[in-house]
Amino acid sequence: MRKVLVVLLVLVVIGVVAADRIGVRIAEDRIAQEVAAQTDLTQPPDVTIHGIPFLTQVIGGEYGHIEMAIGDWTEQGVTVTDVRIDMREVSAPLSEVAGGNTANVTAGTATVSAVVPYPLIKKHAPKEVKRIAPKGDNLAVEMEGAILGFPVSGSGVVAVKPAAQGIAVSPVSVGSDGGPQIPLAVLKRQLTWVVPVPALPLGAKITQIRPTAEGLRVGATAENVKLNDIQQVQR
Template sequence: MRKVLLVLLVLVAVAVVAADRLGVRVAEDKIGEQVAAQYNLQQQPDVTIHGIPFLTQAIGGEYKHIEVAIGDWTEQGVTVTGVKVDMRGVDAPLSEVTKGSAANVTARTATASAVIPYDVIQKEAPKEVKRIGPKGDDLSVEMTGAVLGFQLNGTAVVEVKPTAKGIAITPVSVGSNGAAQIPLALVKRQLTWTVPVADLPVGSRISEITPTADGLRVAATAENVRLNDLQQQQK
């Protein structure tokens, strides 16, 4: 009898786990459908609901951590890559999720992150900029050309800052390869530009910028986000 009970308990545990994993896949698919509809995405994003057991979270309608991998994202003609939205403290009533509605789905905080590739940044740069790469918290820019009769042939260090219009890129120092030293003020006048990406898909302005080998990693965080309102929050 003891062996029979043990087998039954194992079977029940397996069934519960199977139901739990099946439930999480269904919920992830439904949330992915909602996000795709809100953003008019051509491809449904990958959704990951963290935390075990899932069924306890689903019945209570409260999820500690949900990640949404959107992929590429375009704003004002500029495409960023690897867009992810990390939501914490998600309130998603089971009735809303099962019927595919986002009307009452909210998150305590939502942090979006993405990478702006250097070739995308260079497309927005003045023609004198020939190459862009990371240099600590700033960027290193190779430049050739002329500014008010001065020949440009060297490198400049530029800083990056988030603004209401996008990411402002401004020279902070300049060097030359044997040519006459050009005043920094002139370089700033010629080599200051803005990449028109100010917001990410949480309706909040970019607040963090980190240079990486692949591009600028940017992030934006919003609080008390209502999934159904995200499309209206976009600029």
């Protein structure tokens, strides 16, 4: 009899766990469909709801952590890649979500990040910049051409920082392969440029920048945001 009870208990646990995992998959798909319906995304995002058990979160209408991988994002002709939204302290009342209403789904904090590819950065660089690569917190550049009549051929380091229009890039140091040394102040006037990034999802403006192998990983954190706010920057 004891063995029978143990087997039944195990089956009940398996059934509860299975229901929990099925429920979370359905919820993730539903959120992805709602976001895709509200925006101009070419495909639904990949949504992950963290936390076990999931069903207790549903009943309480409170979720600790939800991640959303959107992929490419285009705003005003500028495309960034690997866009992610990390939402914490998410409130989604069961009564509203069950009815298909996501207007009041909110997150205490939402961190948005994306990769600005190096070809896009180089596209807006002065013509003397021939190659760009990550170098610690900065970027290494290879240059060839002329500045104010002086030939430039060599490598340099440029810094990146958030700007109102996107990303500001400016020289930190520049070496020359045997040519004359050009004052850094002059270089800054000639080799400073801005990479336009109009807006990230949720209307977030860039506050963080980190060089990676694929491009600049940019990010921003917003507070008290709504899931429906994702659609506000898609035109």
